[in-house]
Amino acid sequence: MATLGGAARLLIRFTREDLARTRISGRPDALWDLVLSLHRLQRRRPSGTRGPLAPAEVLRWRTNTLACLSGRALGRRVRDHLLPLAPISSYFPDFLTPHTGLHGLEPGLETVLSTPRAQIGRELDELTTRSGAPTWGSDLATGDPHALHLLGGTLRDYFATALAPSWPAIQARTTTEHTRLTGILATHGVGAMLANLLPTTIWHPGDRVLETPYPMNFTIELQGRGLTLIPSWFCSGMPVALVDPALPPVLVYPLNHDPPPATDHHALAKLVGPTRAAVLLAITIATPTRVIHRRTGISASQLSRHAAVLRDNDLITEARHAGQTFYTRTPLGNALIGGR
Template sequence: MTTLRGGAGLRIHFTAQDLVRTRISTRPDTLWELVLSLLRLQTLRPSGRLSPPVPPDVIEWRASTLSRLSGRALGQALNHHVLPLTPVSSYFPDFLTPGTGLADLAPGLDMVLSTPRERIGQELGILTTRSGTPSWGADLAAGNRDALHLLGATLRSYHATALAPCWPAITARIAAERTRLTGVLTTSGAEGSLSALRPFAEWHPTERILEARYPVAMDIHLQGRGLTLIPSWFCHATPVALADPALPPVLIYPITHDPPPAIDPAALTKLIGPTRAKVLTTITTGTPTSLIQHRTGISASQISRHAAVLRDNNLITEARHAGHTFYTRTPLGHVLTAGH
């Protein structure tokens, strides 16, 4: 993976067919965010004199994550085995970021760990020429099962420690960016969405070329394959593309880190009414009617009536046992109450 740093140039060449096949990832890509977060963990230096400052929420994330890793076994494993694979340089191996738009960690790690040995060896060879040989590179390239298991376990633990706590915020911010870019795509076509990547990339309609600063001179000819645009929370200042132009073309680009709009604490009440809002927010997992009644002061008959409406709209599930009724909030119910 080649990362933008410095003043060379990335040029992505489109045909008319490529414009038709330009698409926007429907969700954050877990492995891209994980790998790019490792770069942010190592340094917050901007990638050029004119680069925008690092967003405050990324600075806060880095300080918090470094504190959680300091002196821990996971921090040592990252330093010894993972960070050498993702140096702050012009390259890290493509096999660490397979697929596009993989929302779940498990299938992504399965793809990483099943990478053919020949490809791992080739990409680690490129890494060696750019920034040095990782201490366990030979074990990985040989397909050593213990080395692959250690890589997978370390990435899994790092994700749980560093990314999972802030994943809802990352998902929400990327969803907002996807809404923006999809709206531009719908109203102005692919060329409009490519133009909307400014200031991170520049669209030249006459030549059908998307251009961005890059650490090396690199031309990618899409040749009818199209391009997948992947907005990223951890990408900063400049886009990132796969180093191997033969792989399915993607462009990871930074999102803006504008503060989210303030949540109206009365929003849920305005949507479903004060009584149902009380019932829904009181319900967690296996909540009995008597507990809802105790906490809200609502009569059992009212609870039953309002719970039926919530149940019919897939906000709660209901079960009966030995004359008692129990309720559990559904995932949709959790989403609806998240800002309450």
């Protein structure tokens, strides 16, 4: 199979079962984005130096966050207790990013703080080998209640200060990416979806291997467990994966920070009518009728009538479950409103 040449690379080996079990997260992962945001805070180079320049909106976030943390007790706690656990290197502990982070910050924190002490000790030993020992790591490994309380509180307070103000925009960007990938999956199949994660991603269909640049040579054997794809607003350059092969496999990859194409809502209204344009714009993925009512202000009978026209013209799809109706915009509907 053709490869990326001499550069270090990540290889993910799929079976047929893994392809069927590949999942795309429709929401951001609170703890993955939290940890990767700590990496963004530590990148001091402004521009013109080696490596890709951070997107403008990430640079603005970094400037604002550093200003919010400067001179505050939280800033010192982040510096002394979080940054040493998540250095910019080829490794940080897996226990900081459990799979429950996809369900929100609090479920993720609950899992972090209930991590077996043996696992914490093992991963902190690996961190010490690669980047040096964090000053308070031994207290975490022994399950010291004060250390665990300090970790949980600092993670929670940092999220509230640094990530929560941007979280609605991050969620919206993740939804857009989910729409993009599900559209490729529905139209061209899972191989095309994997090949289009990033411009540098290579999908080898004959070998069922996904290849991407990586800080070091690393191979993941999925062995029927499937793969969860997690778009991240803070991920920089290369994708990230868990080190421990026993954990549920994930691939965290950077969202596209290019501004979306401008949408002329008036032009869309002229084409399909103002009410249908409003309905089409209100629908994303599995949008329930109550949300469309709230966004558009139209009645149930109006929605039913206009949704039928949009559905019959392949602009949306309709599904029913447990007495509720859900609508999803099709790739053609996305193209019509100017989305990717």
